[in-house]
Amino acid sequence: MPKELKKRGRRFEKQQQKLEGLEGPPPKRRRISETHEAVNFDVTGDAGDDFISFGHQQDDHEEGVQATTFYGLLTEDEQEYYANVNNKISANDFESDEDRDLFIDAVYRESAGKEIKLASSQSCSRYLERVIRLSTPSQLKSLFQAFLQDLDYLIQHRFGSHCCETLFLQAARHVNLRPEGTSEEESTLESLFLQAAEKMEANIGFLLTERFASHTIRVLLLVLSGQPLDDESARDVVASRKKERIELSQQSEPTSSENRKVPGSFKKARKDLGRSAVSTLDTTYLRALATHPTGNPVLQLLLRLELSDDDDSNGSNDRVVLRKLIPEGDFDPESDSGKFVSGLVYDSAGAHLVQTLVKFLPGKAFKKMYRNLLRERIGKLAKNEIASYVAVSIFERVGKDDLSHARDAVIPELPGLVERNRLAVIRSLIERCSSRGVDLMPFEKPLKELYGGDSSSVLNQMLKLQPSNTDADMEGQDGEKGIGSAKSTVDLQGSLLAQTILRTEQLSGIIQQSLLAQSNDTMRRLAKNTVSSRVIQVALTTDVSPTSFRRQLVPKFYSMVAELAVDSSGSHVVDALWSATDGSHFMKERIAKLLQENEQQLRDSMHGRTVWRNWNMDNYQRRSAEWHAAAKGIKHKEAEGQENAPTKSAIQLARERHMQKQAKKAQHGQLAAHTVATHA
Template identity: 50%
Template sequence: MPREGKKRGRRQQEKAGKRSAKRLKIGHSRDEEIPSEFVVEGDAGDDFIGFDVQRPPGMQEPTEDTQFHGLLTPEEQEYYANVNAKIVANDFDSPEDRAIFIEAVHSETEGKEMKVASSQSCSRYLEKIIMLSTPEQMRHLFSKFLGNLTYLVRHRFGSHCCETLFLQAARHVEREPRAEDTAGTGLPSMEPLFLHAAEELEPNMGFLLTDRFASHTIRVLLLILSGLPLDDDSIQAMVASRKKEKLKAPMEKGTETSESKRIVPKTFRNALDKLISSAISALDTTYLRALATHPTGNPVLQLLLRVELSASGRNQAAEEDSVLRKLLPDQELEEDSQSAKFIIGLIYDPTGSHLVEILVEQLPGKVFKKLYKNVLTPRLGSMSKNDTASYVAMRILERLGKDDLAEAKKLILAELPVLISRRRTGLIRVLIERCALRGVDPQDISDVIKSEYKSDGGEFLPNLLGFRSTEVQEQTQDNDATKDTETSTPKTDVHASLLAQTMLQTPKTCTLVQDSMLALDTKMLMAMARDPVSSRVVQCALSPTESNMHFRREFIPRFYGHIGTLSQDLSGSYVADALWTATDRLHFMKERLAGELVSNESQLRESPFGRNVWKNWAMDLYHRRPGEWRALAKGPGQSHAPAVPLKEASGPGRKKTPIELARERHSRKSNSHSMKGSRASATSANAVVRTNALT
């Protein structure tokens, strides 16, 4: 008989003991309470942060295994899949039909809310259903989630349903709930629902901050309770994950409203203070600083600082137990202090640098001046060259005044050649923008840019953008067939395009780009107008201003004979549209370009982009009523009569100006034509409605 595998069994037991040692401290059993310490399950890694949060006696840390609400049957999964197909198709006869359909779905979901929210596929469908639900339906679903929020926010799929529900319900929160909102439903209004949610999550805030899934929902709840805008891009970057699936449901026109200014009840501020206090009360400065470099904890810490340093939380930020005071106990921020060393370490960290950006943007003026003088100024030059710290330098430039900005420009000016050689033009763009805004002369910046890009005629702009036309790319591929296609055809630099647009909008740097555009070869110019990135520069150059009239007179004729071809291209059609506004006060050029569009009418009507250009140039009006098209092309002041009688506008004792007399003659002429009788053509779709000013 074969022997028993005793050695194999012993070794297996040893391996099992080693695995259990990772999860449980030696000398304790799982059922015993471990004071001031958490039980870490699984492979936590070196970046795990434990939190000394006291839980009530008998309360265990909730896990996904402690609660199970069942699985959906195949028939139920098929039902919700059909619901999703109906919502995506949006083939409802009327909004009332869709409302009835959503109500029927909520009735079918009664009693199965937790199973649907925990389903991998159906949780996505539930999010779309929430987006189309009425406030009463959302209150009903919210009340079903209460009591299970700690489980749901930590669930991989349920956390997304809670996040969507919170965001949609927050749009219906008012300062005081109205009685008619809950009359006859037996459901509380949104305010007590959010307060109950905050109260339920408050005891577990310590470990929810760094939970992989719960942290996103916690950020949303903190954002809603704070009253900060929900649609701000800078705040959304702290709330939503980059990998989050962007689900959209078909909405009615006019239902998507901006929530930039939100009014929240005063009770929300008290609930927010309790949540923040529960999250950081057991954390000292060391643990709180560890959050700054934690991939999940850093966005939460950013939001906490943003809430404290906002207008409504300035008083709280000055308290001893605030997040800011715990994070930076040395308010003087001397160079050798621990707080200064902490910030210096974060500046060059890919994760922690985001927190420094928040501090630079939101710190009070007195604290920021100390931070800038003692910590940031000596390192501004080296920060501008670093890939990570350069973003912090951009935020610093946006905060500086005129005198400090002039000093910072001198520090960065010596590093411009290095930035240009590394094609890090984002910092240069921000520097030019701020100099133009604060009244600092950017001429020395323009001189360095000109010398580094070796501006000779029309070579400056292509060198700046890294642009090469298709013909040049094909020749390069033929001459060196061994090279890879991606390396031989580099893409146009988007950040360089933004820099060129900024230089065009700044009076003291625009001539460098304008002279290069005038010196460009026609083929190169048309190739740039058809490129998705460089065409933005051409559109910006065509934007009319008071100072570029002379440039437009020389630049617009370069497009003669090419507007028909540009109109049939995706990117070139935007340049063709820009030529309409570029020819303001240059009517003879506009008529010349319109004539070329007419000669290419058949090709333009066959192209979807050409049809858009034809419509934007009002070419149908040009065909049928050339006089009205000319009045429209010359501008609204010459194509329409004034909205008030001329006698009232001019006053009884004032002499009329020549333009007012001309408008009066034009109005009388229009009146005389209208008195003779109107024709059928005046009721066409493109007819211009004229208002008779004289009665």
């Protein structure tokens, strides 16, 4: 008898349950918010009793838990209007700055009442970000007030959250400015930021792990803290790696690494946000947040701002995040805090939090953490793929004695690091040891052995330079084929390690001897490659390189000076030869003569013209004496003599002026007497 046709699988069972009106299994967790109704969510997979939830997981097409209001969609005419606005801004099609300001003002008038709908649009939200970057403080204030009507909705929206971030960053630059005609009772940007912080504070615990709102919270925390908005480390914590960079070709925003002056109310609001974020979470949940991919960056920023707060210099009284995250401040290896930090260094997300602790913990607390948890494991940390980043941060923080211990612990791990090409650890340790005055000679023998032992093979193996049996590498020097093939034969990490070694006095001989042992063809390949040419430039220009080494290296380029001068990478090597031949005037003069012989070839090339200008070849041809004086550094010495001349005081200058006046009067008197005598 034939069997009944059946479908297997959980998807089919769920479809049958929906058709029959059956209810699914009850949820395992329930989140209750003070301002919203309870939200049920299902736990799927192999989650056990140790599962810790951070809220409702949204699908890509959901607008968030609080997105209960629908503001409508832009019409086709409106979308076309804002597309034209974007095209005009991108092309910078304005007669003057006043014309651009009038245009932006007209866009704001057209957008009145449609701000939230505009920010929620997939395409037009990008256009709005460009408009925000060109807005005046009063325009930013009006848009800020419109966003505050339903800020909870916008910060959780896929596109509106980016508009909020851009608005916060731009408004922060004008927070201390009061628009003309504004009374004390009217709202200012300062009060608007405080209102935004108050709105977020109500649901900060849930928003920490919200997919889009977490980025907006980071931006707001950074604005309230007063730290620089353009700092690279802050930008890495705030912005997502996938965030689209919307730039303006006609406007370059000023960057600054100094702290901003913010009102005292901002710091209080930032502390209140931090307390509210962790007040409802116990230590277990907060530690689970440390390994959460979305919550970890927010926790990093909270901890960083808390530890770098200048007002909290007395102790950990206000460090609520640190105190709750690590209750035991002694970092005992057997305590829960010690085990927690020790485990974080091997977690892809948690390692970033440990780096924050290493960089910003007070000196006494850092020494406890380092000596109790990390010092004896520094060698194992250095060879681990994830923990090696923590090791690099440790090298930047510890002193001379601890660096010596780290050097001795890492040297036995050098073979594994070189084999896996994790050269950033070696490079960082060598740089820190050199700056701290730690002996680097123990590195010399292992590095030579790991890279072949022979002087000629050290640099080739470090750069992973493949032998060239054909002329493919040299084919198309200005074309894509030649450049692309050359790039594929040189390792970037090896090049950076070689440059670091060249800058250290004790180890520089390893790379210098290898450079001198290279053939002319190999030197040509190295000089024409974008990555390896940096090694030659550093060897020629660093102060560590002795004059004797430069006099042996420079002649290797005589036969290829004109060829390198018209190459995109080799031209930088020729530029470096100018400073490399200081003190060896006959070598500089010979290179200039070679460039003059190939003048037409250089003038026909963009890179060649740059080399011609940098070597000041027009003076070499027309004002030879002036060129030779500059090549010998005579002008430079005269300028130094003028700069080192003692400055005269005001009294001395007044006396000189008085003496000049007296001399002029005496001269006029002598002329008058001579005239009278002549007429008599």
